[in-house]
Amino acid sequence: MIPGILITLITFPGVIVHEIAHQLFCRLMRVAVFDVCYFRVGNPAGYVIHETPRTNLQHLVIGIGPFLVNSIAGALIAFPSAMAVIKFDAGGPLDYVLVWLGVSIAMHAFPSTGDASSIWSGLKDHNAPIWLKIVVAPVVALIYIGAIGSIFWLDLIYGIAVAMAGPMILAKLLA
Amino acid sequence: MDDNDQPPNAPTAADEAETTGCGVCGSDAFETAYKTRLCASCRTQLANRPIPAGIRVVVGVALALAVIASIKFPASLRMAIAEERANRAEARSDYANAEKQLLLVTKAYPDYDDGLVSLAKDSYKAGDYEVTVNTVNQLVGRSLDKEDVTEIEQIEADLEKKFAPEPKGTAK
Numbered sequence: 188m189i190p191g192i193l194i195t196l197i198t199f200p201g202v203i204v205h206e207i208a209h210q211l212f213c214r215l216m217r218v219a220v221f222d223v224c225y226f227r228v229g230n231p232a233g234y235v236i237h238e239t240p241r242t243n244l245q246h247l248v249i250g251i252g253p254f255l256v257n258s259i260a261g262a263l264i265a266f267p268s269a270m271a272v273i274k275f276d277a278g279g280p281l282d283y284v285l286v287w288l289g290v291s292i293a294m295h296a297f298p299s300t301g302d303a304s305s306i307w308s309g310l311k312d313h314n315a316p317i318w319l320k321i322v323v324a325p326v327v328a329l330i331y332i333g334a335i336g337s338i339f340w341l342d343l344i345y346g347i348a349v350a351m352a353g354p355m356i357l358a359k360l361l362a
Numbered sequence: 363m364d365d366n367d368q369p370p371n372a373p374t375a376a377d378e379a380e381t382t383g384c385g386v387c388g389s390d391a392f393e394t395a396y397k398t399r400l401c402a403s404c405r406t407q408l409a410n411r412p413i414p415a416g417i418r419v420v421v422g423v424a425l426a427l428a429v430i431a432s433i434k435f436p437a438s439l440r441m442a443i444a445e446e447r448a449n450r451a452e453a454r455s456d457y458a459n460a461e462k463q464l465l466l467v468t469k470a471y472p473d474y475d476d477g478l479v480s481l482a483k484d485s486y487k488a489g490d491y492e493v494t495v496n497t498v499n500q501l502v503g504r505s506l507d508k509e510d511v512t513e514i515e516q517i518e519a520d521l522e523k524k525f526a527p528e529p530k531g532t533a534k
Contacts, residue, residue, distance in 0.1 A: 200420075200424065203417060203420070203421075204421075207413060207417065207421070210411065210413065213409055214409050214410055214411075216409075217405065217406065217409045218409055219398060219400055219404075219405045219408035219409055220408055220409060220411045221408065223411065225414075225417055238396060238397065238398035238400070238405075238408075239396070239397045239398065241395050241396050241397075263428065264424060264425075264427075264428045266428075266432070266435065267428060267431040267432040267433075267434060267435035267438075268431050268434075268435075270435075270438040270439065270441075270442050271434065271438045274438075274442060274445075275438065275441065275467075275470075275471040275474045275477070276471075276473060276474060276475070277471045277473060277474060281427060281430065281431055282431060282434075284427065285427055285428060285431050288424055288427070288428075354438075354439065354442065355442070357439065357442075358439060358442035358443050358445075358446050359446055361439075361443050362443045362446035362447045362450065
């Protein structure tokens, strides 16, 4: 079995983008950030230490924001090269670099279990309305599934799917 | 990755409890709505913590590479569209159209084995044997799926049967 640390090293751009996204959403939500580690060899590979958000919305946006940012950024970066490399087996070195970059970024889209517990405890602390808990509970469950799924490469599968899906859907729509 | 896993130097609740004013500048005018005691200006400053120049450069380089690569994108998108059209034509047994689309794809990507295999099959079914023969020749020496090899060999055998010289009758 390939150690997780090796996977993290190979896909380090995804960790950096994930932390940048957390930081940017803290900025957007005006939540104080005390420390940021964009990448390190260790567990966690990156982190953003911020104050406890004031509202449920802040909790949600900061926790889930990187999922959207990493997914979209991964797809956009891999977009131009994915087709040449994966479909037509005709990519140059730059194409391979971009596919690696795109897949790496997308595969780190999943929020960590730390993010999930932070979102959930935030909702509990703020006496969130029951409907919000009902809406968010499956999201938190999905995050946990995603985190557990990384053991059997769910994050990599997701990364490849995100990198490939955009161009393929576009081709199908335009054909 | 595990962003909220606390590293050893994370501020603790005890640290926060010891602070009487803003945790950074000591001002009494801290924002009471938050758990962390910070005044508005310190909170804004901490929220706007700058991203290090090195990280911004790395992100910029990645984006620049993506822009450069996107120059080639329209061409590969056109070919993906052509292949999709070929698949659809093949599904409705319009082999001539499928062949036409696959000729575009394999001209742009001559090393695309799956495209060549499809072209060999579709051109054969469309009755364009010249293209079939040329395509089969292009496939010689390439590693293909067992199933594809069987089909291509079958096409070769059929073509040989079709175009082999008539055996001369022997006079008795």
